[in-house]
Amino acid sequence: MASTAFPVAFRPVTIGDRTFFDPGIVANLPLLPLFSKEPQEEVLCICLDLFPQRGQVPTSLDETVRRATDVLFGSQSRRALRELKTLLGGARDGPSITVIHVAYGIQSEEVGLKTFDFSRRSHDMRWEAGRQAALRLLDAIENPPVRRQRLDIWRQTPEGLLQYWDL
Secondary structure (H helix, E strand, C coil), rough: HHHHHHCCCCCCCEEEEECCCCHHCCCCCCHHHHHCCCCCEEEEEEEEEECCCCCCCCCHHHHHHHHHHHHHHHHHHHHHHHHHHHHCCCCCCCCCCCEEEEEECCCCCCCCCCCHHCCCCHHHHHHHHHHHHHHHHHHHHHCCCCCCCCCEEEEECCCCCCEECCC
């Protein structure tokens, strides 16, 4: 129930004496719990992000609302990846860990309040964008770049290439 409690639009959920909101507000990419124990074998972690960190300077109120949402949630992903790098990046021993960050990239047709847009048109557009990104990702995984460190963090470009992300 708390995952539907998005402030302003949807009321918080109270259970006992605690009040909950959508956890994406503070941890949109919760990576650290996945690595709370040292991995015992090679890991490939694919992070799908609905909010791009890069974007155009807005020129209208609608674009400003859209970009503000992207910055709010997308910056959380960058922070989570930096924390992971801090946690595991210095370790030389152990199995290799590869993290690939894939961000949703079709922004030009999104509305400012896209987090509340559940229309058929938006659903179909997002579904197709996800399918295309997954196909590009599968191609990239079949021909992975050369490892650089024990922990490699890659970002998928819109063309589908894996670009090393030196956070």
